[in-house]
Amino acid sequence: MRVLIAGGGTGGHIMPALAIADALQKQYQAELLFVGTPRGLESKLVPQAGHKLELIKVGQLKNVSLVTRLRTMLDLPMSVLHCRSLLKQFRPDVVIGVGGYASGPGMVAAILARIPTLAVEPNAFPGLANRLVGKHVSAAAVNFEPALKYFRNAQVTGIPVRAEFFQLQRRPENGLPHLLIFGGSQGARVLNRTMPQVVARLLEAVPGLTILHQAGARHAEETQAAYAASGADPSRWQVHAFLDDMARRFEAADLVLSRSGASTVAEEMAAGKPALLVPFPGAADDHQRKNAEVMAGAGAATLLLESEMTPDRLLESLTAMLGNRAELKAMGERARTLAHPDAASRIAAMACEVLGPGLKAQGSVPPIAR
Numbered sequence: 001m002r003v004l005i006a007g008g009g010t011g012g013h014i015m016p017a018l019a020i021a022d023a024l025q026k027q028y029q030a031e032l033l034f035v036g037t038p039r040g041l042e043s044k045l046v047p048q049a050g051h052k053l054e055l056i057k058v059g060q061l062k063n064v065s066l067v068t069r070l071r072t073m074l075d076l077p078m079s080v081l082h083c084r085s086l087l088k089q090f091r092p093d094v095v096i097g098v099g100g101y102a103s104g105p106g107m108v109a110a111i112l113a114r115i116p117t118l119a120v121e122p123n124a125f126p127g128l129a130n131r132l133v134g135k136h137v138s139a140a141a142v143n144f145e146p147a148l149k150y151f152r153n154a155q156v157t158g159i160p161v162r163a164e165f166f167q168l169q170r171r172p173e174n175g176l177p178h179l180l181i182f183g184g185s186q187g188a189r190v191l192n193r194t195m196p197q198v199v200a201r202l203l204e205a206v207p208g209l210t211i212l213h214q215a216g217a218r219h220a221e222e223t224q225a226a227y228a229a230s231g232a233d234p235s236r237w238q239v240h241a242f243l244d245d246m247a248r249r250f251e252a253a254d255l256v257l258s259r260s261g262a263s264t265v266a267e268e269m270a271a272g273k274p275a276l277l278v279p280f281p282g283a284a285d286d287h288q289r290k291n292a293e294v295m296a297g298a299g300a301a302t303l304l305l306e307s308e309m310t311p312d313r314l315l316e317s318l319t320a321m322l323g324n325r326a327e328l329k330a331m332g333e334r335a336r337t338l339a340h341p342d343a344a345s346r347i348a349a350m351a352c353e354v355l356g357p358g359l360k361a362q363g364s365v366p367p368i369a370r
């Protein structure tokens with residue numbers, strides 16, 4: 001079967017797309033083509049993973065000036081036409097839209113050409129592209145239940161997370177507490193600025209606590225300096241620019257303080273880690289807040305809005321959470337029940353399900369577990 005995967009932008013879109021591609025190749029020997037934009041992370045990550053990538057021009061619509069929005073609107077028919085010619089050349093049996101810039105034109109072109117489509121939505125509130133095509137797709141795979149209503153034939157499959165997040169050792173009952181702080185791939189300025197103001201008091205309030213803080217490449221130096229100037233015992237905290245071995249870092253943590261990007265939250269669920277979530281308020285349509293609400297609603301995380309996050313409120317929340325190990329453990333277990341270890345294979349199976357019966361008969365397509 002031939003599958004075209006459209007979309008990208010940030011790691012949050014492209015990482016799940018690559019995992020789905022992997023499952024499609026392994027389970028169904030699928031032939032793949034990615035369609036993305038030159039400014040998205042896909043232009044680096046997709047060729048690196050050994051896949052073919054076609055680039056189209058698509059502008060931004062969210063959180064940009066009116067002029068940029070108008071230009072994007074004017075460019076859109078051209079992007080759809082470009083996708084249409086790619087569809088003619090590649091002749092996919094199904095088009096998967098993973099959200100992000102190239103997803104909208106790719107899916108619109110497929111729907112107009114009556115090619116089966118599968119939308120993948122990582123966030124609790126879908127992005128603009130997926131909201132526009134949601135009711136016209138053949139089926140949709142979503143990460144969170146609140147997103148179901150925006151699509152036709154939608155199922156909660158979760159989004160793929162690296163396998164090692166599911167295989168972590170449980171924390172020892174009586175070990176010294178450890179806090180992991182990270183703000184997504186670029187770090188979170190508000191965490192970088194607020195933590196140094198409270199770290200000395202936090203370490204005093206929670207005996208034995210150690211902290212690992214990922215600050216992002218651009219802010220690591222100043223965050224490190226602010227921690228150093230805080231007077232906190234330097235043997236009990238570390239600041240890093242980026243963490244390559246995130247699963248191991250999760251394993252060592254009793255609590256994670258983070259943003260609530262879709263993959264971040266999915267990894268916390270997979271790892272069974274309780275979290276204090278501070279959604280990025282600038283995320284399109286405030287979707288990080290909705291992602292966080294799903295985890296908090298299940299009793300697996302505490303939600304702290306950036307607008308309400310004074311240093312004292314942050315200190316209070318961290319001290320209260322770290323001071324109650326039994327509750328942290330229970331929250332972690334609740335997080336684990338929300339995880340979806342079979343997300344990639346279920347999404348690959350859904351891609352097969354939306355094909356016509358003739359094509360389905362060519363591959364061994366397992367029924368979708370409901």
Ligand SMILES: CC(=O)N[C@H]1[C@@H](OP(=O)(O)OP(=O)(O)OC[C@H]2O[C@@H](n3ccc(=O)[nH]c3=O)[C@H](O)[C@@H]2O)O[C@H](CO)[C@@H](O)[C@@H]1O
Binds near residue numbers: 123264283
């Ligand atoms: C600012 C913004 O709009 N971000 C969006 C973007 O998230 P973005 O791609 O930034 O964030 P996600 O939380 O989805 O993923 C971050 C990924 O980076 C990894 N990581 C991070 C730091 C580090 O040091 N090492 C490391 O490996 C994490 O383990 C995770 O796998 O796409 C997501 C999926 O649509 C959205 O939910 C987010 O709201």
